[in-house]
Amino acid sequence: MPVQTVNGVQVWQRRDRVGAFKHWLGWLVGTLIFLGCWHIISEATTWAFVWDAPQQGGQLLSRMIPPRWSYLNQLWQPLWDTLNIATLGTILSVAIALPLSFLAARNTTPHPIARAIALVVIVTSRSVNSLIWALLLVAIIGPGVLAGVLSIALRSIGFLGKLFSEAIEEIDQLPVEAITATGASEFSILTYGIVPQVLPTFAGVSVFRWDVNIRESTVLGLVGAGGIGISLSASVNGLQWSQVSVIFIAIFAMVFLSEWVSATVRKSII
Amino acid sequence: MLRLESVTKRYPTGDMALRDIDLTVPQGQVMALIGPSGAGKSTLIRCINRLVEPTAGEIWLGDQEITRLSARSLRHMRRRIGMIFQEYALVERLTVMENVLSGQLGYVNFWQSWFRRFPQPIVDEAFRLLHRVGLPDFPDKRADALSGGQRQRVGIARALLQNPELLLVDEPTASLDPKTARQIMRLITELAHERGLAVIINIHDVPLAQQFAQRIVGLRAGEIVYDGPPDGLISEVLTDIYGEEDWSTAAEDDNAAATLPTAIEAR
Structure with a gap:
């Protein structure tokens, strides 16, 4: 119930206590799943290849330019x-x-x-x-x-x-x-x-x-x-x-x- | 000329739209069908050309019975029955001329309709009709460029190009302003007299019905509760048709009374 009576005054909140708790729990679970997935992807990635990606990309680009018209x-x-x-x-x-x-x-x-x-x-x-x-x-x-x-x-x-x-x-x-x-x-x-x-x-x-x-x-x-x-x-x-x-x-x-x-x-x- | 014998319509949902309707409309008569929404007015006129299939009963146009016709004979029968619709029902992206000529689709073959090759006498007649309904100037305009009153005139020309014996008119004025509504009603009734057509007009506007129709039929919950001359519509009769509570409050309301002068006079 968003409308509650506190000390005889009607107060309105977007969510009641249980609703707010569920809302934050949802965010917590979501964040944990995201971090877990990130961890798994990270394990499966060879980071050495990713770190030199700009270099590799730059080299590729330099071989592409100038185009052979x-x-x-x-x-x-x-x-x-x-x-x-x-x-x-x-x-x-x-x-x-x-x-x-x-x-x-x-x-x-x-x-x-x-x-x-x-x-x-x-x-x-x-x-x-x-x-x-x-x-x-x-x-x-x-x-x-x-x-x-x-x-x-x-x-x-x-x-x-x-x-x-x-x-x-x-x-x-x-x-x-x-x-x-x-x-x-x-x-x-x-x-x-x-x-x-x-x-x-x-x-x-x-x-x-x-x-x-x-x-x-x-x-x-x-x-x-x-x-x-x-x-x-x-x-x-x-x-x-x-x-x-x-x-x-x-x-x-x-x-x-x-x-x-x-x-x-x-x-x-x- | 048109004769309905105990026509009944029950929709698949179980709603009884029409109960045992008996009705005869002689040639040349303009008949208005009034009644509250949901009384079965639209269903009744759609049963006559079988856009809605009646559940039971017989419908005779001249000496032909309509409800048992095969698909082919039904198409031939429909050519004899013109129909005019509330929202005009024009094909918006076609021109005025194409819309009028569609009244002849029951007569031409498929290729003629596909290539829009209508016989010259028909095109002549279409021009004459456009002139008669007051739209001589723009046969090439697209239908969606016209005003409501103009569209309804195109709808009338289309129905008349069928050269019908009977005209079914479904709420012709419901989307029009009061002045245009009168002009359209006058046009329909004039044309009906010129050509000796029988006309059934569904209409919500009781004074308009009284002004233009020779006979009024009141429908309530699928049954005929009034059938007589326009000046017989006294307030008791209107109560019968539209229901006690609604009617009594409307009659005592000054604004509503102003739109129903004949009903007040009759009191």
Whole structure:
């Protein structure tokens, strides 16, 4: 009871005696757990390596500078591949996620079983990282851009399907009722009453996913699925740090550009 | 023209929304349906075009029975019944013209609706209707750029483009200011007379109902408790419809009395 009567006067405190004790006990236990964890991590760390980290980092940086700009000429093709992996993967996933989301949305699904299947597909796709999809696909269909495109698409289907279907479930039902009342067919209700309501969300989410996919496709090359990641892993393995810095700058420029494109597109479709 | 025979609606939650409703609306009649919130007014008009499925009873429009129609015949039946909504129910991101043309969706095929290729006579008729409801100037404006009164006019044009025989109107004025509400009610009743439509209007505003409708039906707890001319709504009847306690306090309140002049005159 925060309100107590002391000497006939009503006093208000945030917590009563027991509450305050529990509060402080909570903080005490939390601090002890934190210190315990810190101790375990400290035991498992080779501190000698950490102490000379600034030195090591400085050396790495000095090997990266100046960047070997001439290497850029060999990067155009991998950069183009990376852009294609992201773009084609996104287009493919949008094409699959569109019908999937209408099956998965509670208000448009034709049957509860169809909805359950669609939700399983979405969860499966979402639970696996695109790098792991790439690892699997490189083993199945061999290294190259195709494996990259498919792994990006497989990961994105779940992301897009989930956000699309949520957008469908959040629409205003009244216009849908009005279109139904005109005697329109199920498909006309969909295209006339529902699609205009969800179109801005669909477009915005797709462009955002494309933006994310550009970043994800830069690392797919590490497992052989094409793109600039191949050049990156080759340069790192060959200790060519001045090339690595060129790759970093190129990736940064591309991500920056995609950020700008997606922001512009999203602004224009609301 | 419209005939309801012991229509009953029980929602899955067990609530009885309508009990044994018998009602006949002849051609050309404007009928107002009044009653407290939850009396079943919305349910009643939604049962007629089966946006809500009635639990029991028969509904006849002309010589066709509605409650047993297949999905396909139901769509054909719905084309004959226009509906106007409280919150206008326009598709906000579509233009005024697209919203009006959606009244024809029951007639065109899927590809025509997808590509918005409506037959020219229909487009002509849409322009005529927009002119008639007082919105000749902006067919290309998006619906969300309009005011409430303008949106309701678009909703009226959409319902009329169906070329209906019966008009179901659900609280058309509840979101509008008093002046706009009168204009909208006048427009609906004028158009109904021009075209000889039967109209059922759900409405909370009793004086407005008395002014514009030829017949008043009072609904209370899913049952018809009054069916007669507008000037028969004496305070005892209103008590019957809206409940004793609420009504008696409202009638003695000066402000409420001012909005219900006919009820006071009748005393």
